[in-house]
Amino acid sequence: MSRLQSPRSERELRARNDSAWLLPTDGSRTNHRLRDDMRRFDDADEVDLVVVGAGAGGSVLTQRLARAGWRVVCLDAGPFWDPDADWVSDERGSHTLYWTDPRQIGGSDPVPMGSNNSGRGVGGSMVHYAGYTPRFHPSDFSVLSDDGVGADWPIAYTDLRPFYEAIEQELPVAGQDWPWGDPHSYPHSPHPVGGNGEIFQRGALAAGIETRVGPVAIANGRFGHRSHCIYRGFCLQGCKVNAKASPLITHVPDALAHGAEIRPDSMVTRVVVDDESGRATGVTYLRRGREHFQRARAVAVAGYSIETPRLLLLSPTERYAAGLGNDTDQLGRYLMVQGAPQTSGRFEDEIRAYKAPPPEVSSEQFYETDPTKPYRRGWSIQNVSPLPITWAEHVVAQGHWGAPLREYLRDFVHWATIGALCEFLPQPANRVTLADEKDRHGLPIAHFSYSQCDNDRMLTQAATESMEAILKAAGASEVMTIDRYAHLVGGARMAARAEDGVVDADHRVFGIPNLYVVDGSVLPTQGSANPALTIMALAARAADRLAAQARRGLTEQQAVRA
Numbered sequence: 187m188s189r190l191q192s193p194r195s196e197r198e199l200r201a202r203n204d205s206a207w208l209l210p211t212d213g214s215r216t217n218h219r220l221r222d223d224m225r226r227f228d229d230a231d232e233v234d235l236v237v238v239g240a241g242a243g244g245s246v247l248t249q250r251l252a253r254a255g256w257r258v259v260c261l262d263a264g265p266f267w268d269p270d271a272d273w274v275s276d277e278r279g280s281h282t283l284y285w286t287d288p289r290q291i292g293g294s295d296p297v298p299m300g301s302n303n304s305g306r307g308v309g310g311s312m313v314h315y316a317g318y319t320p321r322f323h324p325s326d327f328s329v330l331s332d333d334g335v336g337a338d339w340p341i342a343y344t345d346l347r348p349f350y351e352a353i354e355q356e357l358p359v360a361g362q363d364w365p366w367g368d369p370h371s372y373p374h375s376p377h378p379v380g381g382n383g384e385i386f387q388r389g390a391l392a393a394g395i396e397t398r399v400g401p402v403a404i405a406n407g408r409f410g411h412r413s414h415c416i417y418r419g420f421c422l423q424g425c426k427v428n429a430k431a432s433p434l435i436t437h438v439p440d441a442l443a444h445g446a447e448i449r450p451d452s453m454v455t456r457v458v459v460d461d462e463s464g465r466a467t468g469v470t471y472l473r474r475g476r477e478h479f480q481r482a483r484a485v486a487v488a489g490y491s492i493e494t495p496r497l498l499l500l501s502p503t504e505r506y507a508a509g510l511g512n513d514t515d516q517l518g519r520y521l522m523v524q525g526a527p528q529t530s531g532r533f534e535d536e537i538r539a540y541k542a543p544p545p546e547v548s549s550e551q552f553y554e555t556d557p558t559k560p561y562r563r564g565w566s567i568q569n570v571s572p573l574p575i576t577w578a579e580h581v582v583a584q585g586h587w588g589a590p591l592r593e594y595l596r597d598f599v600h601w602a603t604i605g606a607l608c609e610f611l612p613q614p615a616n617r618v619t620l621a622d623e624k625d626r627h628g629l630p631i632a633h634f635s636y637s638q639c640d641n642d643r644m645l646t647q648a649a650t651e652s653m654e655a656i657l658k659a660a661g662a663s664e665v666m667t668i669d670r671y672a673h674l675v676g677g678a679r680m681a682a683r684a685e686d687g688v689v690d691a692d693h694r695v696f697g698i699p700n701l702y703v704v705d706g707s708v709l710p711t712q713g714s715a716n717p718a719l720t721i722m723a724l725a726a727r728a729a730d731r732l733a734a735q736a737r738r739g740l741t742e743q744q745a746v747r748a
């Protein structure tokens with residue numbers, strides 16, 4: 187079903203990223219030879235770049251700069267996953283994929299941590315993300331100017347468009363032609379739709395709401411040496427067939443083939459900055475019970491929205507006493523989550539939502555600000571297909587327990603579920619700071635305070651009404667909505683001026699010329715799109731700009747190529 191049919195487009199893609207063709211053809215999922223033969227640097231080698239975190243942002247940055255000839259080491263706190271040996275088709279057995287180190291939560295609307303936020307290990311959170319990969323809309327980049335709320339980005343949608351297109355091909359993304367935001371099409375045609383998706387389509391049609399199939403980063407047809415999706419429904423547990431995209435298979439193989447080292451089980455505890463020169467000199471990290479120092483000419487932090495601000499706060503010097511990138515007290519602020527209410531409806535027919543990938547059908551009809559409403563910005567709606575444990579959590583969140591809970595669980599196959607992503611606004615007090623409590627390494631854990639504003643609450647209410655209307659229009663005899671959060675972004679945001687953020691438009695930390703942040707924490711606003719594609723596109727753009735600047739010798743990076 188590929189629209190990337192022509193040999194020319196395949197050639198162009200492989201010249202940029204050969205990952206899908208570097209996977210084995212013998213039925214296993216991992217190119218062990220590539221890992222065994224990986225280039226290995228010594229701590230004492232001054233590499234060109236050390237990257238903290240091999241997730242959505244860190245892996246793309248590593249792959250792109252390795253291709254540009256940089257000597258790159260990427261450290262990740264978690265394991266180098268082997269899907270055959272490490273992953274199971276079991277909800278409970280997949281909890282090892284999550285970042286479950288302790289964190290404190292607070293504020294008037296605390297955000298639960300655990301399986302609903304970051305991942306741990308090579309591939310990052312995309313190992314267990316659902317797989318939706320929409321683009322942000324052009325309006326997301328000028329929310330303050332257009333709507334008087336939120337923030338403006340220092341870059342425009344058009345700056346990111348070529349990188350969206352490139353990453354959509356590399357994942358690859360499957361879906362129908364997209365009418366919302368900047369209308370575009372996808373490299374792979376849409377997947378067939380299962381029972382849950384059909385309910386969403388039927389109800390939306392009856393309620394006068396447009397839907398489209400996709401966009402999902404799940405191969406529809408063979409892609410390189412990756413196989414077709416087999417529709418077994420375990421996308422959020424780690425895809426054992428390599429059909430769902432995560433950096434572990436979409437960017438890491440090519441990074442290794444181009445001389446990068448991915449060093450797993452390496453927990454970075456500090457970014458080291460020399461006060462005299464004002465430059466980062468490397469990172470300290472813990473591996474197998476020993477502390478190491480990896481020297482580097484430049485450092486990029488890509489540890490996700492909580493761990494990135496935490497690490498920068500954990501790295502003060504005499505000169506940067508409040509933490510790195512915190513001269514204007516911006517670090518950790520404007521951390522965002524999307525409000526993610528989830529509505530289930532009961533149908534007489536068996537839906538059997540688990541017989542398809544959880545991501546299927548979406549609507550962005552309510553994405554933009556409706557000037558007739560009292561709130562700004564909007565929400566998207568997507569299929570979500572909870573497996574039994576997650577379904578039990580949904581029912582329990584509604585207050586059911588004991589015999590009624592058991593009855594709802596027995597009824598599992600009759601329920602269809604859709605979820606909204608509401609654009610909650612960035613607020614300065616929604617912030618990561620360091621707690622008094624320490625982790626097992628003796629380091630202060632992150633404290634994350636979160637409170638909603640009135641606009642957030644109005645959006646959740648409106649999104650809930652729209653979802654309940656859809657499921658009722660599809661014929662549901664009972665609907666059940668719970669409130670949830672999804673997708674942490676922000677905390678080290680990108681801004682035009684140091685007074686408003688932590689990094690500039692090139693991801694460089696204000697005041698420290700060779701320190702970068704290249705992950706979801708740089709987002710100034712979040713739209714109501716899932717963030718992974720945007721994080722990868724930003725990382726591809728950041729790499730492009732770093733490599734170009736180094737080539738032109740315009741910045742500190744010129745030394746890198748010397």
Ligand SMILES: Cc1cc2nc3c(=O)[nH]c(=O)nc-3n(C[C@H](O)[C@H](O)[C@H](O)COP(=O)(O)OP(=O)(O)OC[C@H]3O[C@@H](n4cnc5c(N)ncnc54)[C@H](O)[C@@H]3O)c2cc1C
Nearest residue numbers: 239241242243263310311316317318454489705706716718
């Ligand atoms: C359940 C779930 C479903 C999701 N579904 C979707 C979806 O459908 N679509 C979508 O677009 N997004 C989805 N997301 C969100 C998406 O996966 C993340 O937004 C994205 O992966 C974040 O990218 P990142 O580069 O910021 O961090 P990550 O991808 O999380 O990578 C961070 C990496 O840094 C490592 N790390 C952190 N601190 C350190 C340290 N001190 N030292 C060494 N390593 C460190 C971690 O081990 C991790 O591997 C989902 C997330 C979850 C949890």
